[in-house]
Amino acid sequence: MKSIRILGIGGQGIAFSGWLLGYAATLSGLYASVHHSYGAEVRGGTVTSNILIDEKPIENPYRDVFDVYLVLHSFGWKNVDTDQEALIIADEDIAMKNSPSDIEISWKPFDKIAHEKRLPINMIALGYLAKIGVIEYTSLKKAVETRGKNIKENIMALDIGYNL
Template identity: 25%
Template sequence: MTKTIRIAGFGGQGVMLLGQILAYSATIQGMNAIWVPTYGPETRGGTANCMVTISDTPIYSPVFKDSDDLIVLNEPSYQKFKHTVKSDGFMLFNESLIQIDENPKYQVKGVKANDLALSVGEPRAINFVLLGAYLKQNPIFDENTIMEALKYFFGSKKEHLIEVNKKAFNLGQTV
């Protein structure tokens, strides 16, 4: 099994963390993983995307052209990457910020991630709403693995944010 996932959005939306969580979750389960970040020249509000490859066999290249899956958080990223999903692939998009402008050749699911993140009291948790929805569709990792990865990346400095992100993740699992 090899899965390629592209995650794209604005800087500050948690794009990179989402990719790191997926890649680290794979390593927790003894799989191979590569995370490749790409930033625009801006710090916050600029473009950001990352490529994640997860495999139970060796991974020979860290980059790919077309992905199995696309998780897209904003309209400019949707416009840029909507044609880079394989025909049998899957796109999960933030329906709060994106209007689909065509019927793609792959499977699509929209989630009002901004609205759901606000409902748990943390507007920055849109990435975890989408992660929950993504893993419901593609159950490659369970909640315990994801939370273990989140604790690793947040450490003691951001430990207070783990519970709200867990709520956002669980809310994403319900849509």
């Protein structure tokens, strides 16, 4: 089973990213569970998306430890369990503040690229998750194509992330 937690703030597309991973996994014949935690605000509040993917139906989707953390805003650090061994990927600009100093973090320039290329940060990060094997890249692309808006831009962003 793969477990991923994506953390950020409202407006970054965190919940949509988690949803897309689950949808892509379902398209590829796997089972997925995705649930989010957020406040009442539309933008600016902390958002956490928890994703589990497995070959069989998932026993319990509610957990507090994950194999992979993707941190896209410094607000997210309080929901990262640093006691357990995990792969932690974080944005080198917007997640640097308040980051834990005692653990290994894989810093990536998602936000920088998003600004330069005027592309959505979440799609660039999802492309990168496909690169490291969290999700099959073809299913992710198919998920974007069948359900997403701005398909061309999103695929472009996925490709950039996948080739990071």
